[in-house]
Amino acid sequence: MASTSSLHAKPHLVVIGNGMAGCRAVEELLARAPDLHRITIFGAEPRVNYNRIMLSPVLAGEKSFDEIVINDQRWYRDNHIALVSGDSVVAIDRAAKTVTARSGDVVGYDTLVIATGSDPFIIPVPGRDLPGVIGFRDMNDVESMLAAAATGGEAVVIGGGLLGLEAAHGLSLRGMKVTVLHLMPILMERQLDGAAASLLRSQLEARGQIILTGADTAEIVGNGAVEGVRLKDDTIIPAKLVVMAVGIRPNVALARAAGLAIGRAIQVDDHMVTSDPSILAVGECVEHRGQVYGLVAPIWEMCRALAEGLAGRRSGYAGSVTSTKLKVSGIDLFSAGDFAGGEDCEDIVLRDIAGGTYKRIILKDDRIVGTVLYGDTADGGWYFDLLRNRRDVSGLRDMLIFGKAYAPLESPA
Numbered sequence: 001m002a003s004t005s006s007l008h009a010k011p012h013l014v015v016i017g018n019g020m021a022g023c024r025a026v027e028e029l030l031a032r033a034p035d036l037h038r039i040t041i042f043g044a045e046p047r048v049n050y051n052r053i054m055l056s057p058v059l060a061g062e063k064s065f066d067e068i069v070i071n072d073q074r075w076y077r078d079n080h081i082a083l084v085s086g087d088s089v090v091a092i093d094r095a096a097k098t099v100t101a102r103s104g105d106v107v108g109y110d111t112l113v114i115a116t117g118s119d120p121f122i123i124p125v126p127g128r129d130l131p132g133v134i135g136f137r138d139m140n141d142v143e144s145m146l147a148a149a150a151t152g153g154e155a156v157v158i159g160g161g162l163l164g165l166e167a168a169h170g171l172s173l174r175g176m177k178v179t180v181l182h183l184m185p186i187l188m189e190r191q192l193d194g195a196a197a198s199l200l201r202s203q204l205e206a207r208g209q210i211i212l213t214g215a216d217t218a219e220i221v222g223n224g225a226v227e228g229v230r231l232k233d234d235t236i237i238p239a240k241l242v243v244m245a246v247g248i249r250p251n252v253a254l255a256r257a258a259g260l261a262i263g264r265a266i267q268v269d270d271h272m273v274t275s276d277p278s279i280l281a282v283g284e285c286v287e288h289r290g291q292v293y294g295l296v297a298p299i300w301e302m303c304r305a306l307a308e309g310l311a312g313r314r315s316g317y318a319g320s321v322t323s324t325k326l327k328v329s330g331i332d333l334f335s336a337g338d339f340a341g342g343e344d345c346e347d348i349v350l351r352d353i354a355g356g357t358y359k360r361i362i363l364k365d366d367r368i369v370g371t372v373l374y375g376d377t378a379d380g381g382w383y384f385d386l387l388r389n390r391r392d393v394s395g396l397r398d399m400l401i402f403g404k405a406y407a408p409l410e411s412p413a
């Protein structure tokens with residue numbers, strides 16, 4: 001499929017990555033300038049664009065793959081997008097302005113968008129390459145987990161963060177006996193404080209999961225396939241499946257090999273332009289103003305800025321404040337901003353441990369800087385808006401913890 005852009009009237013936009021960011025960026029561009037480019041999207045996965053977030057409900061049996069497809073074949077066809085799926089790009093030649101795919105195809109571009117996402121971080125312990133050790137990133141991983149769960153048995157999830165707990169929940173619902181190993185003393189320490197984490201732990205344990213905190217993995221043991229995990233204190237936890245959910249690494253190998261500026265990820269400006277003006281990057285593979293994101297809300301904002309830039313408009317991306325929810329049915333948890341507190345911060349706390357409710361709002365200079373809600377998350381969006389918009393809440397503070405319904409007379413910003 002060798003081609004050069006000069007053969008075609010419209011400039012050729014090539015996107016590497018058929019995931020959440022790559023396709024959303026194209027959607028945003030089509031909404032603003034549908035006829036500006038000829039578009040080709042390369043995707044390493046042999047699938048159409050699907051909602052990666054919803055892999056957790058697919059694992060848990062609450063959704064099918066078809067239900068989480070965002071754009072089916074028709075979308076590509078209707079928008080004249082050439083989709084090259086199941087073929088990854090292996091090289092970018094910036095001088096020739098071409099990309100080379102694993103299949104050997106060489107495709108010319110006028111503008112290139114790198115949206116290669118992240119890879120799961122696999123902890124470098126002996127046994128990590130054994131069959132039965134996987135990450136939790138794509139539909140293939142879900143299929144591997146479902147195949148293992150079909151015959152029951154024991155699973156270990158390494159990592160008690162958002163992703164690990166969603167994997168553990170799904171495997172548990174699918175009939176496996178699940179142990180979660182978490183290195184830190186509390187679950188989801190990046191999103192929760194001790195009180196909320198202990199409510200979460202009790203609720204998960206009541207559902208039959210075994211949670212081990214302070215658990216440091218030494219080795220994956222097995223002869224030809226996974227048989228268990230050995231901790232540094234020599235405890236062995238039997239398992240035929242080990243899911244590593246200990247973090248992600250931005251997928252920057254292609255960009256690095258092409259000589260683009262890389263920090264913690266591919267460095268971009270406010271219009272998602274890399275150190276090469278013909279190459280943009282978007283999603284988890286980018287670093288913007290020193291930040292790297294692992295959630296979709298910031299990525300949607302990046303995609304808008306990218307499209308605005310390509311469509312010739314000026315507004316840019318200024319960074320995001322993020323919030324988190326856990327997608328485990330029956331557990332309501334919301335967290336946003338900075339909840340570590342500090343000398344100049346104040347806490348407002350409502351705690352009903354027996355009722356399973358905990359709410360904490362962290363204030364600094366009369367503004368919300370963080371919130372952790374457990375059990376009752378109905379006001380999460382409201383607190384998040386107050387936080388993001390840096391609203392002065394001094395006029396609301398007496399009733400703030402009870403939620404929006406009790407604080408109707410908001411003071412002006």
Ligand SMILES: Cc1cc2nc3c(=O)[nH]c(=O)nc-3n(C[C@H](O)[C@H](O)[C@H](O)COP(=O)(O)OP(=O)(O)OC[C@H]3O[C@@H](n4cnc5c(N)ncnc54)[C@H](O)[C@@H]3O)c2cc1C
Nearest residue numbers: 017019020021044052053088089116117283284294295296
């Ligand atoms: C199970 C799970 C649950 C999640 N839940 C939430 C949630 O509740 N809320 C939230 O905000 N976020 C959640 N996330 C994170 C969210 O899915 C990611 O932030 C988002 O998918 C990142 O989008 P991206 O396009 O940067 O990366 P991806 O969606 O991973 O897309 C990158 C794509 O590029 C492809 N690719 C990589 N290299 C190449 C190459 N060389 N050539 C061609 N293609 C390539 C990859 O195969 C992949 O398809 C979850 C993630 C997972 C895995």
